[in-house]
Amino acid sequence: MPVREIIWGTLGLAALLLIGLALRAERRHFTARGKAGAWLWVRLASLPVLLLAAGAVFLLARAVSGPEALAAFYLSMFTLGPLVYFGLLWLAGRMATPALSAGESASIGGSGLLMVLLPALLASMASPWVYQLELGAQQVQRDHAAERPFPHRIQNRQHFLLPDIGEVLSEHWQAPPGIRVERIEWELGGQYLQTGDSTGSIVCRDGEDFHVFRVAAAPAPRWRMYWRDAADALQRSNWTEAPADVARPAIDLVPAWTADGFSLPVRIPYHFVIVERRWVSGKVQQSDALDGQAHPSPSDTCLPQAYRNRDVESVVTGMVIRMWLSSAHRMGLAAYARPAE
Numbered sequence: 001m002p003v004r005e006i007i008w009g010t011l012g013l014a015a016l017l018l019i020g021l022a023l024r025a026e027r028r029h030f031t032a033r034g035k036a037g038a039w040l041w042v043r044l045a046s047l048p049v050l051l052l053a054a055g056a057v058f059l060l061a062r063a064v065s066g067p068e069a070l071a072a073f074y075l076s077m078f079t080l081g082p083l084v085y086f087g088l089l090w091l092a093g094r095m096a097t098p099a100l101s102a103g104e105s106a107s108i109g110g111s112g113l114l115m116v117l118l119p120a121l122l123a124s125m126a127s128p129w130v131y132q133l134e135l136g137a138q139q140v141q142r143d144h145a146a147e148r149p150f151p152h153r154i155q156n157r158q159h160f161l162l163p164d165i166g167e168v169l170s171e172h173w174q175a176p177p178g179i180r181v182e183r184i185e186w187e188l189g190g191q192y193l194q195t196g197d198s199t200g201s202i203v204c205r206d207g208e209d210f211h212v213f214r215v216a217a218a219p220a221p222r223w224r225m226y227w228r229d230a231a232d233a234l235q236r237s238n239w240t241e242a243p244a245d246v247a248r249p250a251i252d253l254v255p256a257w258t259a260d261g262f263s264l265p266v267r268i269p270y271h272f273v274i275v276e277r278r279w280v281s282g283k284v285q286q287s288d289a290l291d292g293q294a295h296p297s298p299s300d301t302c303l304p305q306a307y308r309n310r311d312v313e314s315v316v317t318g319m320v321i322r323m324w325l326s327s328a329h330r331m332g333l334a335a336y337a338r339p340a341e
Contacts, residue, residue, distance in 0.1 A: 003137040007130050015119045026111060035104070038096035042105055045092040046112040053085035085109060142183070142226055145236035151179055151227060152210070158266065159216060159244065160253035165323050165332035167216035167250045170266045171241075175208035178230035184210065187222040204269040204302035211302055213268040215323060215332075216244040253321075257338050261307040261316050268321070270303040276318035277311060284317070 023043075030039035057080055061073035086109050093105030100108075152173035160168045175181070184203065185192035195201040202214040202221070214221070220243045227235050255262040273289040289303055309316045321334040 003134045003141075004130065007133055011123070011126065011130075015122075019115050019119075022111065022115065026108070030104075035096075035098055035100065038093070038098055038100050039108065041096045042089060042092050042100060042108045043112070046089060046109060049085055049088040049092070049109075050112070050116070052088065053081045056084050057081045085113075141234055142236065145226060145234040148235040148237055150223075150225065150237040150239045151176055151235075154242075156266070157242075159248055159250035160265075161250040162253050162321060162323075162332075162334035165215065165321070165325065165334050167244070168253070168323070169212070169214055169216040169244045170268070171212045172266075173210040173212070179208060179227050181205075181208050181210075181225060181227045182234070183226040185224040185226075187224070192224050201269060201301075204267065205299055206267060206302050207299055211267040211269075212241070213266065213272065213323075215325060216250075218326060220244075253334075255319060255336050257316075258306070258308075261309045262319060262336075262338075263306045264303070265305075267302040267305050269301060272321050272323060273303050273307075274320040274322060275307075275309075275316055276320075277309065277314040278317045279314045285314075286320070289319075 026043075027036060027039060030036055057073065057076045060076045060080060061069050064072040086106055089105045089109040090102050093100030093102070093108075152175050155172040155174050157169070157171040160170065162168055184195055184205075186195040186201070186203070187193075195203055203210050203212045220241045222240045223238070225237045227237070229235060253265065255264055270289055274286055275289045276284065276286045278284050289307065307316075307319075316338065318335065318337045320336070323332050323334075324330075325332045
């Protein structure tokens with residue numbers, strides 16, 4: 001079970017225990033006055049009454065159009081909502097046997113609101129602390145993970161030549177069945193930083209597989225991977241990527257243009273690619289490859305090998321692969337244009 005669920009589950013049980021104790025004390029108070037049955041009737045009625053009050057606020061806000069709807073919502077939440085809530089509880093208290101006074105009904109209603117609002121407020125305040133506890137617990141787990149050899153198979157190690165960028169090395173890490181990768185880190189400046197799901201990363205994720213796309217002249221990166229085996233045991237693997245084979249000739253990376261996009265010979269991080277689109281009106285626009293599309297999940301950060309334009313009214317007329325060239329301290333831009341028909 002994830003650490004976050006354990007923490008929130010524990011806090012939730014504690015909140016339920018405190019609410020139970022508060023309800024028990026409140027019941028004893030009314031039992032001492034001989035009004036236990038009336039208390040139970042109003043307490044049970046408080047939930048549907050709360051829903052009715054919330055519905056009244058919502059319907060009033062929906063009846064107002066335009067920017068005034070938000071103002072109407074907040075105004076009714078502090079006026080109409082309490083009026084309906086406490087008014088209906090007062091009516092329920094008068095119908096009880098024996099009847100409850102307005103103050104007694106209001107106290108039951110007020111305590112009910114506290115039991116709903118206070119845990120929500122405390123949960124909001126505790127959220128940053130829970131996040132820090134989760135990070136700390138995860139780090140403890142990673143520190144005690146067993147050291148194992150790199151579990152993936154390195155496939156399709158290739159050299160490509162890109163305009164303005166130079167030689168690029170790509171490789172595919174193919175995962176064996178039954179493993180689940182939790183985290184991949186890249187050593188930079190003596191520190192291991194999480195990568196694979198962030199902008200600027202030279203590795204992208206495809207489920208449990210990974211694809212590297214890096215400048216061949218750069219030093220061979222050192223990697224660290226945390227993964228779980230079929231028994232759900234956390235493992236850790238450290239390795240240094242093999243250096244580029246300078247004797248192996250690089251081939252030109254050329255996109256294969258299709259009617260609705262293009263295909264690349266390998267998968268690369270989606271944030272490396274800029275796409276140029278042209279409309280019949282003559283409008284031309286350059287944007288990130290996934291602009292206007294659903295962004296991928298953390299387990300899918302590679303550009304589809306066969307990229308398709310989702311805007312049927314435009315045509316992909318070009319694409320750019322951008323990579324940071326640390327030796328030159330600039331961004332390299334490999335531009336490709338669709339051949340004229």
